[in-house]
């Protein structure tokens with residue numbers, strides 16, 4: 163069940179330029195245990211002028227299922243994530259979170275299959291817990307802007323065969339993740355993806371071409387995070403049973419959707 | 427806070443040192459166990475918040491605006507955060523009255539709370555159609571007519587910004603309504619007293635205010651509007667002083683009860699609205715910030731009554747002149 167809870171800050175560090183690695187221990191029994199990969203939490207910053215929770219994917223659940231790892235990009239000095247980045251376990255014990263929110267990736271659909279797990283930039287974090295939980299032959303393709311970024315590549319390496327793409331070609335394939343899929347001639351039974359919209363559009367096209375299902379995680383500005391405000395919709399191919407129009411709420415009906423069901 | 431007696435009957439909580447207090451209020455003949463409601467559009471039809479809040483504790487659930495047919499709403503982004511508040515331009519997305527009656531009303535009926543349905547439309551006929559359909563549903567206690575949404579291009583807001591138009595639609599709705607009618611007024615007007623009087627003269631049973639204040643945000647880095655709709659409605663704590671002022675002015679202008687809203691976050695905010703002249707309050711955007719806000723507001727009002735040894739919440743209504 164969704165809850166707003168306080169979470170102890172176990173650690174926070176800057177992994178690389180502007181990318182933060184935060185471990186939280188929700189002070190609510192069972193909270194972390196109930197999380198499935200692809201779900202997210204709403205993180206409340208300590209800045210009282212910034213009211214809305216920031217949606218951040220759950221990157222990883224600790225081995226003992228008690229703690230959550232969030233990896234996020236810090237915005238400019240006037241953003242909520244900036245004030246979040248200033249917190250640490252010593253100076254400020256807790257941060258409030260709302261969750262677990264949304265429907266994660268269908269892990270069972272990949273069981274025993276050959277998977278393509280595709281991530282771009284700050285869409286990479288949820289793929290860590292996903293690849294960890296998938297009992298499958300994982301091929302993980304991730305894209306970064308340039309060689310200065312490598313966050314979470316090491317973590318992903320443990321859970322599948324890793325392929326890289328960089329926009330400037332400084333590491334791995336030059337180009338985007340779909341270019342890397344082609345260059346390495348990767349085939350698969352199912353795709354899981356999270357990343358910027360142009361990447362997701364390319365993944366959707368790739369899945370259609372390969373005639374395999376793709377599950378993509380979408381992003382939109384949110385207010386409630388629980389399906390009440392209708393702020394975060396995506397256009398859908400069919401009339402959605404909840405909204406009764408051609409759109410669905412990313413926060414509750416998603417954030418993971420089957421690619422051919424959404425108009426992106 | 428300690429509950430002194432093991433049981434409390436509707437509207438009567440016995441707290442602290444056994445002090446009997448009344449939190450029940452009545453609006454247009456409808457009794458509410460306490461004066462705390464949900465603001466339309468911020469609580470869905472209650473379903474989404476039932477995980478967090480015991481809906482049985484609320485005075486009423488006011489539902490998201492419903493129209494005669496499904497509305498798809500505006501393009502995204504539909505919401506943006508601003509200092510102490512937020513902007514929204516949802517565009518009154520709703521599943522239409524058929525699905526609403528089949529799904530949302532049966533859900534709400536399970537709870538011991540009053541149901542107020544917010545109605546939207548583009549033409550007078552649209553409103554009347556929904557009002558008539560709702561007339562067949564006895565579980566609906568009151569109708570709230572939204573003539574003040576700043577986010578839909580056609581109609582709607584026009585009804586809320588001209589006295590003659592407001593008078594006309596109120597008359598028409600009243601002619602067809604089986605339940606008492608609340609007219610939800612726009613704050614985007616020069617003289618709120620005049621608007622309140624027009625609604626009262628046309629037969630409105632109550633008023634609610636304020637709807638959101640039209641605003642805009644520009645993303646200077648991308649040099650784009652934050653909302654696809656360019657403008658949106660401002661809500662949250664940032665608008666509270668405007669709401670208090672308008673409720674005070676409207677309460678001076680009319681005799682019908684007012685349901686107040688605009689940035690209410692806790693019991694103290696709610697008391698401020700009651701003192702300004704509201705008979706009840708609604709919690710809106712703050713539900714997004716803390717999903718437990720409605721229950722917190724109810725407890726906060728009780729604590730205030732206890733602290734000042736006030737036996738009846740109704741003593742607060744309009745007490746500051």
Ligand SMILES: Cc1cc2nc3c(=O)[nH]c(=O)nc-3n(C[C@H](O)[C@H](O)[C@H](O)COP(=O)(O)OP(=O)(O)OC[C@H]3O[C@@H](n4cnc5c(N)ncnc54)[C@H](O)[C@@H]3O)c2cc1C
Nearest residue numbers: 214216217218219233234235237241242243381382383507
């Ligand atoms: C389901 C989901 C999962 C996400 N997972 C991650 C993650 O794991 N790591 C990560 O770094 N980022 C993630 N994001 C993006 C993240 O939510 C935004 O970068 C963040 O909200 C920006 O907040 P801020 O305080 O930096 O910016 P501010 O400028 O202070 O934000 C102002 C408002 O705009 C909203 N906002 C701004 N940019 C975005 C955006 N791109 N998406 C949604 N809301 C936005 C904020 O939530 C806030 O309400 C995710 C988004 C979604 C929808």
Ligand SMILES: Cc1cc2nc3c(=O)[nH]c(=O)nc-3n(C[C@H](O)[C@H](O)[C@H](O)COP(=O)(O)O)c2cc1C
Nearest residue numbers: 465466467491514572636637661662688689710711
């Ligand atoms: C996301 C959102 C959706 C809303 N939808 C409606 C609506 O459908 N009908 C309506 O009358 N008011 C709607 N409102 C206005 C609120 O009911 C309320 O009048 C306003 O937000 C001020 O209260 P607040 O500051 O507590 O949010 C909406 C407000 C928000 C934030």
Ligand code: FES
Nearest residue numbers: 385387389392413
């Ligand atoms: S953020 Fe409110 S419905 Fe998704």
